[in-house]
Amino acid sequence: xxxxxxxxxxxxxxxxxxxxxxxxxxxxxxxxxxxxxxxxxxxxxxxxxxxxxxxxxxxxxxxxxxxxxxxxxxxxxxxxxxxxxxxxxxxxxxxxxxxxxxxxxxxxxxxxxxxxxxxxxxxxxxxxxxxxxxxxxxxxxxxxxxxxxxxxxxxxxxxxxxxxxxxxxxxxxxxxxxxxxxxxxxxxxxxxxxxxxxxxxxxxxxxxxxxxxxxxxxxxxxxxxxxxxxxxxxxxxxxxx
Ligand SMILES: C[S@@+](CC[C@H](N)C(=O)[O-])C[C@H]1O[C@@H](n2cnc3c(N)ncnc32)[C@H](O)[C@@H]1O
Numbered sequence: 001x002x003x004x005x006x007x008x009x010x011x012x013x014x015x016x017x018x019x020x021x022x023x024x025x026x027x028x029x030x031x032x033x034x035x036x037x038x039x040x041x042x043x044x045x046x047x048x049x050x051x052x053x054x055x056x057x058x059x060x061x062x063x064x065x066x067x068x069x070x071x072x073x074x075x076x077x078x079x080x081x082x083x084x085x086x087x088x089x090x091x092x093x094x095x096x097x098x099x100x101x102x103x104x105x106x107x108x109x110x111x112x113x114x115x116x117x118x119x120x121x122x123x124x125x126x127x128x129x130x131x132x133x134x135x136x137x138x139x140x141x142x143x144x145x146x147x148x149x150x151x152x153x154x155x156x157x158x159x160x161x162x163x164x165x166x167x168x169x170x171x172x173x174x175x176x177x178x179x180x181x182x183x184x185x186x187x188x189x190x191x192x193x194x195x196x197x198x199x200x201x202x203x204x205x206x207x208x209x210x211x212x213x214x215x216x217x218x219x220x221x222x223x224x225x226x227x228x229x230x231x232x233x234x235x236x237x238x239x240x241x
Contacts, residue, residue, distance in 0.1 A: 062131025066094030
């Protein structure tokens with residue numbers, strides 16, 4: 001039986017995010033459901049800037065309203081930015097904000113990053129924040145990570161923050177319960193129920209251990225775990241020169 005048959009389609013995901021631009025334009029409201037979101041964003045952007053130097057070309061997949069690129073631009077002023085998102089309204093907002101922040105050339109692309117044609121070895125840093133948990137089966141994950149590797153320039157790096165799962169089912173239940181406790185503490189029982197239902201419908205996260213292994217298998221020579229707290233992690237990989 002197809003394990004993902006009840007999950008949201010790409011079109012349903014796009015439609016939901018078309019109407020969520022305001023929330024994602026403010027880090028504090030947009031990322032409340034994400035444990036340690038400001039810390040994770042700071043860590044991936046700082047790690048990107050020290051692992052890859054100089055950062056001249058940034059690709060942000062599932063860019064939303066551009067928060068992560070904006071943060072990286074503080075450390076890489078004037079970099080060229082390519083912003084990709086399923087939702088046209090997100091791309092529009094991200095382009096507007098990133099241009100205002102003093103980026104070099106800014107290219108916005110509405111589309112699924114898995115199908116978008118982008119230059120091989122064309123990016124010094126790739127950011128993927130809160131987007132890969134929408135990938136589904138093994139083949140989808142493998143092809144997506146191979147594409148990230150192909151797009152990364154030699155000496156470049158890819159940085160991910162995301163909802164994650166765990167390998168051992170009992171540990172996954174324990175960690176998800178802790179996450180539900182966090183949700184309840186910030187928004188009450190109704191908020192917890194809403195976020196948990198949305199995850200059940202829309203998301204299919206993988207363990208950070210799986211993703212680090214897959215990054216290495218895809219060709220990256222060094223991988224790095226920056227932070228993990230209950231159901232969220234920040235990590236990345238570097239492509240040798
Ligand atoms: C939770 S939001 C995160 C936005 C932004 N990265 C941030 O951290 O503020 C996820 C975004 O990924 C986009 N997205 C989901 N799947 C995608 C795909 N396959 N290709 C491009 N964008 C995608 C959604 O439209 C949405 O805007």
